[in-house]
Amino acid sequence: DVKVTQSSRYLVKRTGEKVFLECVQDMDHENMFWYRQDPGLGLRLIYFSYDVKMKEKGDIPEGYSVSREKKERFSLILESASTNQTSMYLCASSYLGQGWNQPQHFGDGTRLSIL
C-alpha cells in the first residue's frame, strides 16, 4: 500500500514563527502536493511539485513556500505564521504521466493552530 506520512498530526505555533511541515511518501511518486482544508471551503491547493527541486504554485500560495530536495520528501514552509493559517494541512502524492489514471494518495493531515 502507498504510504504518505506527515510528520505531525497536531502542531501549535505562535504568530511570526517559521513553521515546517514535512511529508514523505514511499511509492516513488513523481508528483507531490500540499493542500489546506477549511470547513465549507473544501481542499485548496497551495503548491505542488512534479520533480525534485521543481515547484508550481497552486491556488493559494501566498504566505507559503515549499522545498523538494529529495523525490520522496516535500516540505511546506510558513515563512511567518499568521492566525489565518490555522487549518488542516494535507499532503498527497501521485504518479506522473501514465499514472494519470491513478488517484492521489493522501497523508493523515496536520492540524496546525497558530496562536
Added chain:
Amino acid sequence: ELKVEQNPLFLSMQEGKNYTIYCNYSTTSDRLYWYRQDPGKSLESLFVLLSNGAVKQEGRLMASLDTKARLSTLHITAAVHDLSATYFCAVDANSGYALNFGKGTSLLVTP
C-alpha cells in the same frame, strides 16, 4: 479556472434509502475522482472515472461520469450508517498534475 460544484453539501438520510450526490464541473475534463473522508481522518480514494460513460461500483456506492454534461454522480443504494462521511469529487484540469476539489458532501445516515 476550473470550478467544481457538489450538491447537496449536507445530506441526512435514513438507513435503507437511496440518494444521489451530484458533481458538476465547468471545463472539459475526462478524469474525475471520488474520495471519502471520515471525521478526523484523511481522504480515501473511492473511484477513478476516466472516460465518458464510465461507471464504477463498490458495495452500495456507484459512480458515473458524463463528460458531455460535465457531470458525475455518486449514487447510494440502501444506505447504512457506515456510509456516514464526507464525500469529495475532484476533477483533473487536464494538466496531469493538480486536482480541483468540490467542497464536499457531508452525509449522515440515521436509523
